[in-house]
Amino acid sequence: MEHEGKHALVTGGGTGIGLGIAEALAAAGAEVTITGRDLARLDRVAAGNPRLHPLQMDVADETSVRDGIAAAARARGPVTICVANAGIAEAAPFRRETAEHWRRIMAVNLDGAFLTLQAAMATLEPGQSARMIAISSIAGLRGLRNAIAYTASKHGVIGLIRGLSEEYMGGPVTFNAICPGYVDTPIVDRNAAEISEMKGIPDEEARAYLARGNRHKRLLETDEVTAVALWLCSDAARSVNGQAIQVAGGQVA
Incomplete structure (x- = not known):
């Protein structure tokens, strides 16, 4: 129960990788706020697990993110583990990419990660240790054909993490990205x-x-990514900072 008494927040926590990480953190003792736009789905997956706490939130909406995370912190304390996982993966070749689609991908995948991490950091007490994790993709390390907006957004997530790790270097908060394959x-x-x-x-x-x-x-199976997230949240990873960790079955970049 390494994380007993801690408050974790996982965006996109109602399905897939986000749900896997949320359930693993809850099993390790954390009180876990899971967010998403579909509250009914969040309620279903949280049913029977008293450590999972649903919160309807749209990461593309600044007010929703800031108000939602502040409310979660009032209810369960500072967010000392934050996993910015929410994202959308939609293909569109460059010749058919539209500005509207580009902006929507960026709003969720990149802006959403920025808003989530900034709002979570705002809940911390001075000098409080925390783990900030963003779920990027192998597309954040190499080009992905016919998915230019997705590729650019996931490259941006890694840049965000690397910039934050430098800005807060030497402090008690670490910032890392996980880059899963398919x-x-x-x-x-x-x-x-x-x-x-x-x-x-x-x-x-x-x-x-x-x-x-x-x-x-x-x-890949979800638990292969979950295991990396749990390690990054652990005390053993306290000196792992600013990394983009690949989980893709072999070297990518």
């Missing part, structure tokens, strides 16, 4: 369905196509 989550399910329809291939073949994007040619 993980077997609802996002991959949606992407596989789109590929299946576009290419006219069976769903399993589309999933295998995505799996080949990982160096070891298989989809």
